[in-house]
Amino acid sequence: MTVLDRARSTRTTASATDSAGPRTIVIRRGDRLSMRVRARTIVVVAVLVVIAAAAAVVALGVGEYRVDPATVLSVLTGRDTGFDSVVVLEWRMPRILLALVLGAVLGMSGAIFQALTRNPLGSPDIIGFGIGAYTGALVAIAVFGGGYYLMAGGAIVGGMVAAVAVYALAYRSGVAGFRLIVVGIAVSAVLNSVNQWIVIEIDLKQAITASVWSQGTLSGVEWKQLVPVAVCSAVAIAAVCALGPQLAVLQMGDDAAGALGVRVERVRLAYLVVGVVLVAVATAAAGPISFVALAAPQLARRLSGGGRRRARRVGGHGGGAAVGQRPRRTDRSRAHAAARRCRHGVCRWALPGVAADHAGTERTRMNDSAPTLGARDLVLGYGGRTIVDGLRVDIAPGAVTAVVGPNACGKSTLLRGLSRLLAPTRGQVVLDGHDISTLRTKEVARRLGLLPQTSIAPEGITVADLVARGRFPHQRVLRQFSRDDERAVAEAMTATGVDELAGRPVDELSGGQRQRVWVAMVLAQQTPVILLDEPTTFLDIAHQIELLDLFRRLNRAQGSTIVAVLHDLNHACRFADVVIAMKDGAIVAQGAPADVITAELVEEVYGLPCRIIDDPESHTPLVIPRVSR
Helix, strand or coil, X not given: CCEEEEEEEEEECCCCCXXXXXXXXXXXXXXCEEEEEEHHHHHHHHHXXXXXHHHHHHHHCCCCCCCCHHHHHHHHCCXXXXXXXXXXXXXXXXXXHHHHHHHHHHHHHHHHHHHHHCCCCCXXXXXXXXXXXXXXXXXXXXXXXXXXXXXXHHHHHHHHHHHHHHHHHHCCCCCCHHHHHHHHHHHHHHXXXXXXXXXXXXXXXXXXHHHHHHCCCCCCCCHHHHHHHHHHHHHHHHHHHHHCCHHXXXXXXXXXXXXXXCCHHHHHHHHHHHHHXXXXXXXXXXXXXXXXXXXXXXXXXXXXXXCXXXXXXXXXXXXXXXXXXXXXXXXXXXXXXXXXXXXXXXXXXXXXXXXXXXXXXXXXXXXXXXXXXXXXXXXXXXXXXXXXXXXEEEECCCCEEEEECCCCCCHHHHHHHHCCCCCCCEEXXXXXXXXXXXXXXXXXXXXXXXXXXXXXXXXXXXXXXXXXXXXXXXXXXXXXXXXXXXXXXHHHHHHHCCHHHCCCEHHHCCHHHHHHHHHHHHHHCCCCEEEEECCCCCCCHHHHHHHHHHHHHHHHHHCCEEEEECCCHHHHHHHCCEEEEEECCEEEEEECHHHHCCHHHHHHHHCCCEEEEECCCCCCEEEEECCCC
């Protein structure tokens, strides 16, 4: 039996006043089907379907031979079989249906390219794919004299050739969205010149055919032309559905997507091919139509609320804190109680064993059953420049390891290599006794989580939705949001203190709040190994301590293996069991903080004269830089 669970995210202002966030409907059927969609999206789609149906009925009666709406309805219900039925069903109906199909196709292709490029200007007509399809059709007219199917075939081939050219020219160890747009604009300009030359060179009859077709028209469309377009469109849309929610994850940046189990370049190329097929089919059927793919995704996003920015409220009863500051404890408690009263709201669970008081907790002994991670003769670099050369390291299982060193010494490069985001030139990374390159991408993402230095929050995405994307490695196409996913997301938000921000758009948060949201996404991934690349970036001192303390408690409670790149040596000594010091792409020292962080090592690695004293709180090394005289 299908179960409809309504989940309502709780939006809390700085004054801790509850406010409704976006309503979401979760459709579940046993353990095999679990899908989530915004209630507003369902309403918008239903309204648009009604409007489209009404417009279609009106359009069926409009023309030189007018048919009133009542007669149109009689024809559609089979009660009128006279001449009016020929006009409506044979002449106008194919055009109306083709217009609806092409609108959906162009809108989907625009959404794909705007998501791939992470830019609202990433439309196929701007990038050059639509112009490439037009070029292919012109070649078919010039060489073969035209014909619907020849022009259609030429448009598809031309769109594909343009896509290959743009992709090849934009590829630099991957394809960046902005570079794809710039290269696409350049290719589009070249193809426009080619098209003008072809029109000048062909004879007058062919030039007239090309001119009429280039304006984009559905005139003269018959059922036999509609069917192949509908079939091709259905196959392409099915391919988009088969690829699943990977496009949404890809919008967060290549590193974040790769860490969540997306084969970035393979998925990007697959979506690129599908998007080109969609725009080529549309161009082949009706000529180049430029504005739909650009405008439709933006309109859909605004109507569904995906791109809407919510006004922030500050102050309130009792004098709330300003946005970006932590609410007072009484406010937070009131918000938590209100959230729990919501029957189907996002629950506020603490991470198992993490919420307990950790004062005086002894450092965890190495856990032999914890996952193992290491590198063997690892060589890493970018564009022929070697950063890490012949590195060997074994990460202490079940421990907190801090990687320290000066800027550009290879710390982040090492983490990218350990997480399989950066393929080694030589050597291998070993995860649980297996070469990590032989494991499936999602399998790696279920074992190893990564918080990269740079991630991108898609426009308008809420905190709860972004944290939920951390569950991607555990999901399938038809099982997108189970109860386990819901529980993991709620626990992660509670642990990082962002549960009160659940309904807020990420792009209106402060830098520190955003960083905690990204950490919550990594925690929601629930991996036994967590790699953190400068996790305290943008955080104030209080939140730095809270966050590092959270990871230490997570390690103590669950035996998680945690590796963090840190710049603060005192934080590394206080919170880590093991410190790895790096310089010039090599490991200088590795061991307990008291053994590694010495005055001699700090001066050797950083060139900083200092004194090392005992931290009176944690009894770990405390680095005191010497004052220059």
